[in-house]
Amino acid sequence: MTVPEERERNDNHKQTSATTADGATEQSNHNERSSKDMTLYSDSGTDKESSRMSISSMQALKDGSGIFEPDEAIIIAESSHTNGETTKVDDPADNTNSIIKQVVAAAQYGDIKVLKFYLTKSTENSNPLSPNITDSEGITLVHWAALNNKLTAMKFLVSIGADPDVPAGDMHATPLLWAVRYGLVYIADWLIREAKVDVNVVDKNGIGILLASVFSSNVMMVLYIVWTLNDNGDSESSTPIVGLAGIDTVDPKGRTALHWAAYQGDFLTVDVLLAAGSNSDLVDADGFTALHWGLVSNSRSVVSSLVNYKSNISAKTKEGKSAWNVASDMKCSSMWYSILKDDGRNPVTGEKTKRFLSEVSAKCIAFFLPYFTLPLAIAILVSPIMIALKIFMLLFLLIAQQIILTRIVLPSYRKGKMSLLKSSFFAGVFTASVFICLLIWVFLLIPYTLGDENVSHLILLLAVTGMIFFFFKAMFMDPGYIPKEIDYKIISNTIYELLEMRQFDSNHFCIHSLIRKPLRSKFSKENKLNIARFDHYCPWVNNNIGVRNHKVFIAFAASLEIAIICWASLTFEYFDELPGMTAKHCGILSEDLCSGYYGSKFVFCFFWWIMLQFVWLSILLIVQFIQISKGSTTYEFSHMHKLASNETTFSSVPSDDPVAFDVRNEEVADVISDNEIDSDSEVIEANISQTLISGTSNDDPRKKRAITLPLMFMSKLVSSRLCRMVGLDQMVILTNDLIQEKKLDRPKLLYNYGFRQNWSDFLFLRRIGDVYSFRTLVALPIKGESNLNGDLVDYYKLYSVGDPV
Incomplete structure (x- = not known):
């Protein structure tokens, strides 16, 4: 079997994409590659076909280890379990196999009643079995209880x-x-x-618990092994690791x-190991580095993480094959070139490309470029040249x-698809x-x-002064980044x-910053930190909005509305x-607008540009008003209306x-994939589409199709980046809720204490x-302090509702 064939077969068992609370699209718990004779990429041979050889030992080490598959355990248990009923031992010699099957099944199902009957001495069983009995394969009861996740049975x-x-x-x-x-x-x-038990134990193939944890594809298992079994750490020391x-x-x-x-394509585990200090340049017996195995897995996330971690991209295998050769053989050259380009490298040679600008210069140019292009665009619009030439010049x-x-x-300071949205351009x-408005004023x-209009001028002066102050405050203020934990003992x-x-689990423990996740927090992929009481990212202030700058942001938006x-x-x-001007000159325009059009075209065009800003700003303020009144953030509100996902x-x-879980398990779900906004927009688009269509009811299929198609187009438009930037997607959901007289599901509004209390908590920091x-x-908060239902809370450490400082 060739490698592409094996990977195509394994694609049916790939780790499923799922939304989690640690900033994103994660992989499911058990990524099983069940083939016992897996054929992997190797370096022997002189051409492409001969460079593929079977390394069955690699997969045998992973899937072997003498461990039964979980499905096998279930089949055995179902065939032998007696649902708590015990069989009295009349003739031990004849019934040994039957009894052992019952006991094994009881261990698999966690049936304490059956285990007690057969394994402990009682009036009904004076000759109990040994708790160390094994089945026909030599597997103990503790093994079966452990494999089937029966902790109570194992303790017994x-x-x-x-x-x-x-x-x-x-x-x-x-x-x-x-x-x-x-x-x-x-x-x-x-x-x-x-x-x-012995944590240094290995199986017959030399596989220990660290490698076994990676085989599980459960990143929480890897985190546990890495951060609790540290031979290098002094339990009494708080020295950073x-x-x-x-x-x-x-x-x-x-x-x-x-x-x-890297071979499994488990990018979360790759990130955890790299953060813990794993050496990405070590080679195996065939000369493969982790980067080579990442290319074998065809995982963009894994390869990107390794490249960003400064792995040696020039390393070659024993047969002299480079990462480019491996990418070519794995048919992922385009992905490899794209990753190198995103990292600022020449896709062909891998060398760092020379940047034209420093990072500071690039940020300044992105920020000040609209000072040139915006007035130039308006000047083109009001120029007396022909319309076709205006359109051409504007497009140019x-x-x-x-x-x-x-x-x-x-490219000088940002990477990824969303770099423009996250830049200082907007x-x-x-x-x-604002600058042009002030000049006109x-x-x-x-x-x-x-x-x-002296009063209007005075109000405008005060509003503009406040708006400029609040704008720069919201732009440069720490929104509430929760520091990453570096103390081994605390972790x-x-x-x-x-x-x-x-x-x-990943709802309560951040796999990136290694902290217990507070309520209402969200992981920021750009900053690699959690943001306390996260609301949203605002491109207009080029900053996240969280517990520390949310009130400042609202003050900025309100003062801007008044100023406009x-x-x-x-x-x-x-x-x-x-x-x-005479009526024939004005057409549909009012007398004042007509005078403005003919008497001051630049101001007239700029007036409509400002009115466009006024529309989205009004939408933003309405949405924020409703959300604050309900005790919700933008992030929480959007996730309340999300469609169910795996x-x-x-x-x-x-x-x-069983232990009762707290309500936060369904509170938020972060997206942490490389295409964060794009993947999320698919969910938003589907949700808005359902919201729009749910308001229509027509039994005629043709009429229903005629209604549905335009609505589907509207859903794509509303869920676009531009509309989401101005909050139009949430406005549609809110409007639909009001039209259909829907009340927000109160159990999900965990922090709604009534209109008056919610606004008091938001406005006043007592x-x-x-x-x-x-x-x-x-x-303003110094760290994460805020009020919730009148109590002082610290959103950096708020782990349960009603947890005051």
């Missing part, structure tokens, strides 16, 4: 004398290796901390955990601006508009209208605490002062040890002993 077995550290199966693997191999964190934790001992443990073929994670200007941004400016568009509006203690609460209204009013008065949190809570006053109105 060990309490009555079962050995939790005995090797079994063809590969002589212990229950710990079985549990780790299938990502059962709680089973592994109990065996390590309570049963005190440089690298974890044993992170580069190898298998018999010289492959590290990072090699295996737009294309030239796009080329300057995408080819010269943005903040530059806003400030350029000072040199035209004041001279013409000062005597008649391990956090993991242990979450395990005790049965909350060690005053400026527009004064502009009308200015038009009124211009010479009037979510995974990498939780492995034992099936026989620390202990404070009362409502102007001082608490203008107070």
